Amino acid sequence: MAPRADHLTIGALAKAAGVHVETIRFYQRKGLLPTPDRPYGGIRRYGREDLARLQFIQKAKRLGFRLDEIAELLALADGSHCAEARALAERKLADVRAPPTGTGPSGSGARRPGGAL
Numbered sequence: 001m002a003p004r005a006d007h008l009t010i011g012a013l014a015k016a017a018g019v020h021v022e023t024i025r026f027y028q029r030k031g032l033l034p035t036p037d038r039p040y041g042g043i044r045r046y047g048r049e050d051l052a053r054l055q056f057i058q059k060a061k062r063l064g065f066r067l068d069e070i071a072e073l074l075a076l077a078d079g080s081h082c083a084e085a086r087a088l089a090e091r092k093l094a095d096v097r098a099p100p101t102g103t104g105p106s107g108s109g110a111r112r113p114g115g116a117l
Contacts, residue, residue, distance in 0.1 A: 013046040
């Protein structure tokens with residue numbers, strides 16, 4: 001029987017999100033993911049909100065957000081800061097669309113992910 005999504009161990013949470021357990025612990029140390037209380041003599045349990053937050057972090061990373069930027073977005077997550085979240089996303093989009101600057105080791109300019117100039 002699979003664990004319920006609102007009662008996951010750290011291993012089950014990692015598997016559900018497609019990350020390693022150490023990734024979850026790293027995010028907890030960085031303050032991106034809360035560490036649930038450990039009941040006396042028991043193990044920590046994670047819920048749907050934790051899974052959704054972890055999936056959000058992973059999606060934001062794939063979109064090119066740095067962890068400090070993701071932390072800013074998560075701080076705005078209560079729904080009352082839509083303008084600030086939009087401004088942060090628009091700044092990131094402008095960064096992504098900006099032409100590369102500087103020169104790489106070959107002197108031919110910085111490379112974008114995927115090897116394109």
